[in-house]
Amino acid sequence: MRRVPRSRKCWRRWRRSAVSSKYWVRIRGKWESKTVAKLYNNIAILGLGLIGGSIALDLKKRRLARRVVGYNRSAPSRRAALRRRACDAVTGDPVAAVRDADLVVLATPVRHIPELLRKIAPGLKNGAVVTDVGSTKENIVRRAKKLLPKGVVFVGGHPIAGTEKTGMASALEGLFEGRWWVFTPDSAASKKATKRLSRLAKALGAKPLAISPKEHDEILAAISHLPHMLAYALVHAAMGLQGGKALKLSGSSFRDVTRIAASSAQMWTDIGLDNHREILRMIDRHEQFLKKLKGLLAKRDAKGLEKFFESAARVRRKL
The missing domain is CATH 3.40.50.720 (NAD(P)-binding Rossmann-like Domain)
Structure with missing residues (x-):
């Protein structure tokens, strides 16, 4: 037309x-x-x-x-x-x-x-x-x-x-x-x-x-800034593992979750430094959930793990 x-x-x-x-x-x-x-x-x-x-x-x-x-x-x-x-x-x-x-x-x-x-x-x-x-x-x-x-x-x-x-x-x-x-x-x-x-x-x-500006920085630290930091960290964790075989075998899951790690390193350095206080708070919050997940795995708590995964999955499906 x-x-x-x-x-x-x-x-x-x-x-x-x-x-x-x-x-x-x-x-x-x-x-x-x-x-x-x-x-x-x-x-x-x-x-x-x-x-x-x-x-x-x-x-x-x-x-x-x-x-x-x-x-x-x-x-x-x-x-x-x-x-x-x-x-x-x-x-x-x-x-x-x-x-x-x-x-x-x-x-x-x-x-x-x-x-x-x-x-x-x-x-x-x-x-x-x-x-x-x-x-x-x-x-x-x-x-x-x-x-x-x-x-x-x-x-x-x-x-x-x-x-x-x-x-x-x-x-x-x-x-x-x-x-x-x-x-x-x-x-x-x-x-x-x-x-x-x-x-x-x-x-x-x-x-x-x-x-407000403060609300913005707190929210973006949770939904954008920390996810970018984690994406970079995930790539680092896989680099060099088993002589580089991990990255060679990476499939869609790894590629999807680390896609944003291909973003500008300079830009994310600036963002990280500019909003470092809120990002640090979000890292502390994130560590609480990782600690909980680590505990469930250590206990081999199947019901706890399923509940942990499903509660997050329900929220994610609505996005």
Whole structure:
């Protein structure tokens, strides 16, 4: 089915609309048209990797902004963004990228966000909204308060989506469909901005949720950060076992549970250090369950083991 209206007259009306946009999306094997309001005139995406690139692709596809400008230090990534029509313009200067931006999305690795905030602060216009997509929140929100000028609102954000791959080449249209997009407002102004950001997240197919920065970091330590740490640890435990035979014999179970260990080591180093307190608490909690499991195995407690496994299986089947 065609994705755009056939008549030139209809196409002109669609493209020139200042308040709404029409696009086609595939739902359950069928193409359906969607009409959404343009929520921002100018959006700057700082960081054209998997997440930033995917946001840019969907912003353009769904025509949710008049203009999308991308920033990336890597020239090949900038060229890839233009080639894939993810941005109207790209630049290697973050200050130039945010000039006239109504919304700025920080999509760089966590360790670069504070320095990027410091660099762009003088170039942000009054009334601009800044958000990020980092996997940790408390430290970023605290630093943003100190670094951004009055009249600029910061709302911590985190789309819980992605793959183990990185870079603009790995960016995907529809990456956020059906995924949670967490926002962490901490003031009256940021709560107001969150309402508009939530509408944008919905337009990108995501499910917005507002929680505090502390809640975010505690929850993500349990459902994302610790699982990544464990995946790396599982690979280490198997490495060198029986002269490397263990890894050679690994099947789908091992590959599934360690898939995320192929993620960027540098990125997860940053996340681990930034949210180390909550991750350490989750390791302590996890050790309690490992200790319980170890005890059941040592006692050869069949009923206890089955109960332990089944209670977890019931919860997992509902996810």
